[in-house]
Amino acid sequence: MNKIPVAILGATGLVGQRFITLLKDHPWFEIAELAASDNSVGKRYGDAAKWQLPVEIPEHLKEMELLPSDPVRVHAPLVFSALPTDIAGYLEVEFAKRGAIVSSNASPHRMDPDVPLLIPEVNHEHLGLVEVQKKKYDSDGYIMCNGNCTTIHLVLALAPLHKRFGLKKVLVTSMQALSGAGYPGVASLDIIDNVVPYIGGEEDKVETEPLKFLGTYADGALRHADIRISAHCNRVATRDGHLETVSVEFADKPSTGDIIAAFDEFRGLPQELELPLAPAHPTVYRREKDRPQVKLDRDAEKGMATIIGRLRECNVLDYKFALLGHNTLRGAAGATVLNAELLYAKGMLKEHEAKMPIRERNR
Numbered sequence: 001m002n003k004i005p006v007a008i009l010g011a012t013g014l015v016g017q018r019f020i021t022l023l024k025d026h027p028w029f030e031i032a033e034l035a036a037s038d039n040s041v042g043k044r045y046g047d048a049a050k051w052q053l054p055v056e057i058p059e060h061l062k063e064m065e066l067l068p069s070d071p072v073r074v075h076a077p078l079v080f081s082a083l084p085t086d087i088a089g090y091l092e093v094e095f096a097k098r099g100a101i102v103s104s105n106a107s108p109h110r111m112d113p114d115v116p117l118l119i120p121e122v123n124h125e126h127l128g129l130v131e132v133q134k135k136k137y138d139s140d141g142y143i144m145c146n147g148n149c150t151t152i153h154l155v156l157a158l159a160p161l162h163k164r165f166g167l168k169k170v171l172v173t174s175m176q177a178l179s180g181a182g183y184p185g186v187a188s189l190d191i192i193d194n195v196v197p198y199i200g201g202e203e204d205k206v207e208t209e210p211l212k213f214l215g216t217y218a219d220g221a222l223r224h225a226d227i228r229i230s231a232h233c234n235r236v237a238t239r240d241g242h243l244e245t246v247s248v249e250f251a252d253k254p255s256t257g258d259i260i261a262a263f264d265e266f267r268g269l270p271q272e273l274e275l276p277l278a279p280a281h282p283t284v285y286r287r288e289k290d291r292p293q294v295k296l297d298r299d300a301e302k303g304m305a306t307i308i309g310r311l312r313e314c315n316v317l318d319y320k321f322a323l324l325g326h327n328t329l330r331g332a333a334g335a336t337v338l339n340a341e342l343l344y345a346k347g348m349l350k351e352h353e354a355k356m357p358i359r360e361r362n363r
């Protein structure tokens, strides 16, 4: 079987590095092109990337020459974007107009009314929105996004509850790892011996994106969920893994047993389709009184699940609990790849299987 050639934009960054490790032996996708900033263009990937992961860069990718993040130079039909926010908005549209499918980590298009903001276990039917974009761009290309790294894990925990019992209000406080700020991220003297109670733009994303994820899709349009969310986002000195403490109020208050059953039983299309990156259990409820913990639980289910624990009554809303998720895996690159796997399994990449081999075209 021919694999689908893919490009990685922002390939040298922290999310880009996760793409490399997730895609190097992928059964359906093959890394054909790597792109980064003008500072890196023309360099070997192995020389340009400040590698941060405890596994080696695959030998053939070490040698790959970095391209500019330019749709005229990057030809792969499927593009994974880990571009910085300030340039992703414009560039991703250019890629889509030239016929590429852009699976993006970046935030500028997440809330566009015609862009699916996807968690395949939660809202795969929102993919219907891509038809609106194809018409708009008069192209086979389109953009689909994964959410903010804190939001994705919050939504994975909220989705089974909202589906069964209806959510009305959510209060969430996050303790977010340093890798969430990219490389080199927060200056060491700003974060050692410190917690910073501010992450630019983060609280707005955590308060609004879940409403789109949990919204309903019909006749080519989305209706956002009617839930009030208030978020406090903090940067802490952990390396990977965002911990969040959450209080929730329901339309129809369930028992703690009902809630734990909803977490235990939650499954979705990725599990049904056995997508390569799908965790067996997208939400894992830990019964110990002191879990989840960042160091112990962030890599559970290969970093692709949301780990939940400490469910108890809340004196202000109905219940409270803690959750943890890996920010650069399920919170970033893993989410982007899972979204593309969904396209593949739904037959939405069929015409791209024929477009091989791309490497020859780009030499």
Ligand SMILES: NC(=O)c1ccc[n+]([C@@H]2O[C@H](COP(=O)([O-])OP(=O)(O)OC[C@H]3O[C@@H](n4cnc5c(N)ncnc54)[C@H](OP(=O)(O)O)[C@@H]3O)[C@@H](O)[C@H]2O)c1
Binding pocket: 009, 010, 011, 012, 013, 014, 015, 016, 035, 036, 037, 038, 039, 040, 041, 048, 069, 081, 082, 083, 084, 085, 087, 088, 105, 106, 107, 147, 148, 149, 179, 180, 181, 182, 183, 184, 327, 328, 331, 332
């Ligand atoms: N880190 C996370 O947990 C996380 C989670 C969810 C979403 N995201 C989003 O994912 C994106 C990437 O984040 P990151 O953490 O990987 O950031 P990062 O470590 O700072 O990496 C940024 C990447 O973008 C490239 N780049 C910088 N300026 C560019 C330009 N003008 N043109 C083209 N490429 C350029 C860099 O290339 P050079 O090496 O050549 O500079 C590098 O490859 C951001 O939009 C971020 O908000 C991150």
